[in-house]
Amino acid sequence: MEYLSGTGRxxxxxVQAWGLHPRLMVFLPVLALLCxxxxxxxxxxxxxxxxxxxxCVAGSTSVQPFAEKLAEVYMHHFPHLRIDVQGGGxxxxxxxxxxxxxxxxxxxxxxxxxEKDLVEIPIAWDGIAVIVHAANPLTNLxxxxxxxxxxxxxxxxxxxxxxxxxxxxxxREEGSGxxxxxxxxxxxxxxxxxxxxxxxxxxxxxxxxxxxPNALGYISVxxxxxxxxxxxxxxxxxxREHLRQHxxxxxxxxxxxxxxxxxGPVKEFVDFVLSAKGQSLLEQEGLxxxxx
Amino acid sequence: MSRExxxxxxxxxLALSSLSSLLLITVxxxxxxxxxxxxxxxGNFLASSHWAPTKGHFGILAMIISSVLVxxxxxxxxxxxxxxxxxxxxxxxxxxxxxxxxxxxxxxxxIPSVVYGFLGxxxxxxxxxxxxxxxxxxxxxxxxxxxxMILPTVISISIDALDAVPGPYRDGSIxxxxxxxxxxxxxxxxxxxxxxxxxxxxxxxxxxGETMAVIMVAGNALKIPTSILDPxxxxxxxxxxxxxxxxxxHREALFATGIVLFVIIMLLNLAATLLxxxx
Numbered sequence: 001m002e003y004l005s006g007t008g009r010x011x012x013x014x015v016q017a018w019g020l021h022p023r024l025m026v027f028l029p030v031l032a033l034l035c036x037x038x039x040x041x042x043x044x045x046x047x048x049x050x051x052x053x054x055x056c057v058a059g060s061t062s063v064q065p066f067a068e069k070l071a072e073v074y075m076h077h078f079p080h081l082r083i084d085v086q087g088g089g090x091x092x093x094x095x096x097x098x099x100x101x102x103x104x105x106x107x108x109x110x111x112x113x114x115e116k117d118l119v120e121i122p123i124a125w126d127g128i129a130v131i132v133h134a135a136n137p138l139t140n141l142x143x144x145x146x147x148x149x150x151x152x153x154x155x156x157x158x159x160x161x162x163x164x165x166x167x168x169x170x171x172r173e174e175g176s177g178x179x180x181x182x183x184x185x186x187x188x189x190x191x192x193x194x195x196x197x198x199x200x201x202x203x204x205x206x207x208x209x210x211x212x213p214n215a216l217g218y219i220s221v222x223x224x225x226x227x228x229x230x231x232x233x234x235x236x237x238x239x240r241e242h243l244r245q246h247x248x249x250x251x252x253x254x255x256x257x258x259x260x261x262x263x264g265p266v267k268e269f270v271d272f273v274l275s276a277k278g279q280s281l282l283e284q285e286g287l288x289x290x291x292x
Numbered sequence: 293m294s295r296e297x298x299x300x301x302x303x304x305x306l307a308l309s310s311l312s313s314l315l316l317i318t319v320x321x322x323x324x325x326x327x328x329x330x331x332x333x334x335g336n337f338l339a340s341s342h343w344a345p346t347k348g349h350f351g352i353l354a355m356i357i358s359s360v361l362v363x364x365x366x367x368x369x370x371x372x373x374x375x376x377x378x379x380x381x382x383x384x385x386x387x388x389x390x391x392x393x394x395x396x397x398x399x400x401x402x403i404p405s406v407v408y409g410f411l412g413x414x415x416x417x418x419x420x421x422x423x424x425x426x427x428x429x430x431x432x433x434x435x436x437x438x439x440x441m442i443l444p445t446v447i448s449i450s451i452d453a454l455d456a457v458p459g460p461y462r463d464g465s466i467x468x469x470x471x472x473x474x475x476x477x478x479x480x481x482x483x484x485x486x487x488x489x490x491x492x493x494x495x496x497x498x499x500x501g502e503t504m505a506v507i508m509v510a511g512n513a514l515k516i517p518t519s520i521l522d523p524x525x526x527x528x529x530x531x532x533x534x535x536x537x538x539x540x541x542h543r544e545a546l547f548a549t550g551i552v553l554f555v556i557i558m559l560l561n562l563a564a565t566l567l568x569x570x571x
Binding site for chain 2: 061087088090091092099166170173174175176177180192193194195196197198199200207209210212214215245
């Protein structure tokens with residue numbers, strides 16, 4: 001179990017910690033760049049020689065915390081199987097699955113046409129919450145206003161009937177599953193303004209919004225906590241009920257993908273995820289089960 | 293083969309292997325990144341600031357400008373501070389104080405950059421947001437953090453350069469009636485100038501290549517900044533930020549960003565080498 005919680009954060013750890021002589025530092029960016037890019041196609045889990053090879057789930061950082069939870073509970077019930085959960089992003093996870101480096105890919109975006117040959121297993125619905133600072137008086141935003149804000153047409157809270165101050169807009173990085181879903185659900189053909197701040201995880205978006213009274217960003221509904229406030233969109237709040245009915249507009253699917261129809265241990269794990277137990281676990285963590 | 297020769301050969305091979313890794317890196321980055329630059333056109337790649345790699349726009353102008361500005365900002369803060377520090381330690385302080393202070397300052401270099409970034413996010417960013425305005429995550433925050441991060445580079449190389457100035461230069465100047473400050477300014481500094489310039493250039497390389505701390509405090513927006521309170525994205529942060537999700541042409545575009553960074557850093561190193569060799 002301890003091993004599991006460690007693997008998820010492995011990637012973040014690799015990035016840190018070097019104290020070399022200053023002269024060497026000059027070469028480090030180049031080295032770091034290389035190491036990073038070499039790691040990318042290799043997303044997936046190392047196979048060591050043990051009695052039973054671990055099951056490898058790699059992909060979206062939005063799905064990762066939920067997949068870790070599922071794996072943790074599953075391994076508790078079936079100690080004979082080890083499951084490694086890794087991040088890396090939806091695209092990297094899908095790529096790793098295709099290459100056979102991962103048994104299951106986790107994706108927080110829909111598969112594009114070229115990826116449709118993979119088997120997709122929807123596991124849950126997730127909402128994207130538009131969040132502001134807890135002290136922000138705003139409670140509702142129309143979808144059109146939201147689009148105008150992210151397009152850079154509305155830049156001041158005054159235009160929304162608030163105390164005049166620039167809106168500090170936060171988006172996710174290009175290629176992120178959450179950003180991808182947000183662009184599809186909200187922006188349509190319109191591009192997100194380059195003036196927006198860019199953060200590379202749900203957590204850091206939430207951190208900034210929690211500390212900046214003028215910030216506005218979007219994160220997965222499951223990760224909203226008390227320090228930030230999720231806005232209603234067109235008068236519909238992102239509650240579980242509204243997500244289930246799809247009356248809240250910003251809803252997307254979480255997928256597991258595999259190269260071939262799952263068999264053996266992979267199938268057992270997938271069946272567990274889709275079982276009443278697995279689905280209720282996901283519900284407890286803030287998602288909406290796919291079964292209904 | 294004599295033992296002497298054997299050792300020589302082994303050492304030679306080891307030296308080659310470290311060189312070959314540099315060669316491999318170079319070849320690898322260029323192979324991965326060049327196709328995209330050729331396809332997009334070098335002009336388009338360098339002179340457009342429209343970066344939307346999943347929609348086929350690959351312009352890195354805003355990031356080049358941001359990298360340059362952040363680095364300049366760091367130099368403005370770090371060089372005078374570092375140089376002053378080096379002068380005090382090399383010329384004006386008793387040797388025992390120097391023995392304590394120099395290693396302490398060099399410890400700064402051992403602090404992982406993520407820690408600098410963390411401190412920046414925790415208190416520098418809120419300070420800027422509350423007292424100066426803007427989102428706090430900004431060009432200014434990145435420049436301030438980097439300015440501190442380059443201090444050990446500037447200080448330790450400058451001290452080495454100042455220490456290398458022969459003692460008789462100083463004695464001669466003092467004997468002619470110059471004060472200590474006049475001696476330092478007219479004799480020691482000019483004699484040590486090439487070493488100090490090297491220190492500055494290496495610090496510049498360090499600043500332009502720093503990634504983690506900059507991602508954390510710079511805000512990473514894609515716009516060309518119009519004020520020091522605007523969020524910016526540097527070349528390095530662009531690569532690290534989008535690496536995890538990039539595939540296909542997007543990935544090539546990140547390698548291409550790496551090529552630009554590589555060329556800039558190589559030019560800086562070359563400049564440092566040439567300057568030291570001239571004297």
